[in-house]
Amino acid sequence: MSHEKDVGGQVKPGHRACAMGGEYPNDDAKLDPDITVTDELDPADVAVITDGLRAYDLSQTGYYDFRPLAVFVRDPQTGKVVGGLHGRSEFGLVYVAWFFLPEDLRRARIGSRVLAMAEEEGRRRGCTRIALTTLSVEAPGFYQKQGYDVAATIDCDPPGLTRYYMTKKL
Numbered sequence: 001m002s003h004e005k006d007v008g009g010q011v012k013p014g015h016r017a018c019a020m021g022g023e024y025p026n027d028d029a030k031l032d033p034d035i036t037v038t039d040e041l042d043p044a045d046v047a048v049i050t051d052g053l054r055a056y057d058l059s060q061t062g063y064y065d066f067r068p069l070a071v072f073v074r075d076p077q078t079g080k081v082v083g084g085l086h087g088r089s090e091f092g093l094v095y096v097a098w099f100f101l102p103e104d105l106r107r108a109r110i111g112s113r114v115l116a117m118a119e120e121e122g123r124r125r126g127c128t129r130i131a132l133t134t135l136s137v138e139a140p141g142f143y144q145k146q147g148y149d150v151a152a153t154i155d156c157d158p159p160g161l162t163r164y165y166m167t168k169k170l
Contacts, residue, residue, distance in 0.1 A: 094122035096132035
């Protein structure tokens with residue numbers, strides 16, 4: 001990524017700048033914030049966004065039930081995590097962000113067990129649906145065998161690669 005400088009000042013290495021000016025709604029003062037793009041996420045910066053959205057959602061719904069969720073597969077000899085899934089539950093939905101099993105653990109019903117455990121934990125938390133994404137080179141057929149429906153698909157690059165958005169009622 002190039003190092004650029006805009007009217008707001010020096011931009012950090014690895015960031016790109018975009019100057020935005022203009023009036024903000026309901027604000028008499030003209031603000032000119034620095035807006036940057038980065039692939040280097042500072043946890044404190046991310047917290048501003050997540051905490052802000054969490055507070056907004058709570059103010060609008062009067063409800064907030066976010067909880068992380070993980071199902072880990074561990075090596076029986078070492079106890080180290082070798083695969084599994086992680087995501088979250090909130091607003092009655094389980095969302096699986098990442099799911100991985102090493103090649104030697106696939107096709108042995110371990111993936112089905114991991115997914116079933118996440119679904120059961122979702123039900124225990126009061127969730128009524130589970131959602132995830134997968135690529136055409138990953139496991140859409142596996143999820144369909146587990147009762148997941150395709151909600152949407154998006155063509156990706158390289159050509160021929162498709163992202164599937166899938167859901168299931170719990």
